[in-house]
Amino acid sequence: MATNTAAPAKMYYEDVQVGDAVPKLTKGGVTHQQLVRYAGASGDFNPLHTNPKFGELIGVGGIIAHGMLIMGFVGQMLSDYVGPTALKKFGVRFKGMTHLDDVITCTGTITEKYEQDGQGYIAGKVQAADQDGDVKVAGTFVAALPHRGA
Amino acid sequence: MFDKSKIGHSFPPFIIEVERGKIRELAIAIGDDNPIYQSRAAAQEAGYDDVPLFPTAATMFGFWGNTNLGGELLGLGLNVMRILHGEEEYEYLALIQPGDVLTGVTTIADGKTRQGSGGSMDIVTMETRYTNQRGEPVLNAREVVIVRE
Numbered sequence: 691m692a693t694n695t696a697a698p699a700k701m702y703y704e705d706v707q708v709g710d711a712v713p714k715l716t717k718g719g720v721t722h723q724q725l726v727r728y729a730g731a732s733g734d735f736n737p738l739h740t741n742p743k744f745g746e747l748i749g750v751g752g753i754i755a756h757g758m759l760i761m762g763f764v765g766q767m768l769s770d771y772v773g774p775t776a777l778k779k780f781g782v783r784f785k786g787m788t789h790l791d792d793v794i795t796c797t798g799t800i801t802e803k804y805e806q807d808g809q810g811y812i813a814g815k816v817q818a819a820d821q822d823g824d825v826k827v828a829g830t831f832v833a834a835l836p837h838r839g840a
Numbered sequence: 841m842f843d844k845s846k847i848g849h850s851f852p853p854f855i856i857e858v859e860r861g862k863i864r865e866l867a868i869a870i871g872d873d874n875p876i877y878q879s880r881a882a883a884q885e886a887g888y889d890d891v892p893l894f895p896t897a898a899t900m901f902g903f904w905g906n907t908n909l910g911g912e913l914l915g916l917g918l919n920v921m922r923i924l925h926g927e928e929e930y931e932y933l934a935l936i937q938p939g940d941v942l943t944g945v946t947t948i949a950d951g952k953t954r955q956g957s958g959g960s961m962d963i964v965t966m967e968t969r970y971t972n973q974r975g976e977p978v979l980n981a982r983e984v985v986i987v988r989e
Contacts, residue, residue, distance in 0.1 A: 696935050698887035717871060724869065731862070731869040733903025736923070748922070757925040758899045762870035765895030769874065774892045781929025781982070829929075 700773035702838040703803070703810030712798030712814060715767040719791040720755050728759045755788035760818050760826045767796040768816070772833040778811070782829030792820040798831075810835045841989070842951040842962040843917060850947040851912050856905030860891045860938040867894055880938075893936045898981045899928075902968060905944050916948070918962060918987045926963065926984035934978045941973045949982070962987040 725739050737744040738754055745752045761782050768777060788794065798816035805811070812835060817828040860880060867877035875882035876892060883891045902909065910920040936942070950965040963986050970979040 694884055694887055694889050696889045696937065697892075724871070728869040731865040732899050733907070734899070736920075758896060758928065759870065761928055762866070762872075762894075762896045766870055766872040766874075769872065769895055774876075774895055775888075775935065777895055777930075777932055779929070779931050780895055781927065783927045784925050 697775035698773070699836045700776065701771075701835060703805075703812070703835040704838045706800055706803060706812050706835065708800055708803055710800045712767060712771050712800070712816065714795060714797045715763065715770065716793065716795045717763050719793050720759070720788060722753060722790060725753060725755055725759070728756055728762075732756065732758060734758065750787060751789075753790055755790075755792070757784040757788075757827065760784075760788055760794060761829075763794055764796045764798075764816050764818050764827060764829070767798065768831055768833075771798075772812075772835065776833040776835060777831060778834050779832040780829070781831075782816070782827040784827055786820075786824050786826045788820065788826050792826075794818050794820055794826065801830075810837055841917075841960065842953045842964060844951060846916050846948050847951055848948065849916075850945055851906070851909070853943050853945045854906040856901045856942050856944065858893070858897075858901075858936055858938050858940045858942065862900055862904070863891050863894055863897055863938070866897060866900060870894075870896075890937050890939075895930070896928075897936075898930055898968075898970070898979055901942060901944060901970065901979075902946075902981065902983075905942070906946065909946070918964065918985075919989070920987075922988045924986045924988070926986045927982070928984075929982040931980040931982075932978075933980065934972070934976055936970075936972070936978050940978075942970045942978065943972075944968045944970045958988070960989050962989065 802813040946968040968981045
């Protein structure tokens with residue numbers, strides 16, 4: 691019988707090599723409804739993300755998605771890959787604005803593998819880009835992975 | 841123009857309880873249909889004790905825990921209606937689970953004003969350190985915002 695723990699292992703240190711690709715994730719086009727929903731969930735009610743008139747007023751051409759929604763897409767990719775409780779660090783730089791209907795694809799690569807005090811770690815770089823290849827966010831992550839058979 | 845004397849200034853601590861329903865709401869908004877975020881039963885089915893924290897859940901702690909942040913930034917002379925997000929980084933120090941009660945303290949870690957072709961902009965780094973109900977550090981969030989003047 692399986693024993694539940696606070697942080698079950700989803701993958702093992704031995705299973706990952708430098709240069710491995712993080713399985714990519716493509717998200718359906720961003721919708722206005724999704725941004726309203728995300729505003730409520732996150733608590734970020736900046737009208738830039740929900741009110742088309744506001745975006746026109748400040749000269750960004752309509753509604754812009756929350757950058758944090760796009761970071762959330764990358765978070766989903768990492769959650770699918772290593773599991774949320776394995777993450778030790780996750781950071782991004784916001785490089786471009788995301789508009790309605792943009793289709794965002796998240797990708798990543800493992801750049802480093804190391805051990806510290808008997809714990810295995812992997813580090814990687816990640817990004818999210820739209821259908822034209824324009825990068826919206828780029829960043830890095832570190833995850834702690836258990837050793838197989840430990 | 842960012843007032844450099846505000847570097848090191850901390851805002852009053854805020855308290856936020858980690859709620860399963862909010863984690864579920866965030867996962868649904870992002871479009872992550874992984875059942876581990878949907879219910880405790882589904883998380884247990886996948887081997888977890890309870891619903892795990894979504895990787896970017898700390899954004900909810902910041903906005904919902906400190907609904908006065910906009911006012912506090914205005915108090916520093918930053919126009920929150922012209923704010924853009926530059927960077928966001930999380931350091932996960934210890935496990936956070938539903939029911940945990942976190943205390944967050946946000947500090948202005950750095951700030952500068954840069955002159956560009958379209959006018960000047962303030963670039964401000966804020967760090968929020970979260971501790972849990974046992975006083976253990978559990979998460980650090982670092983955020984860079986850009987405010988066009």
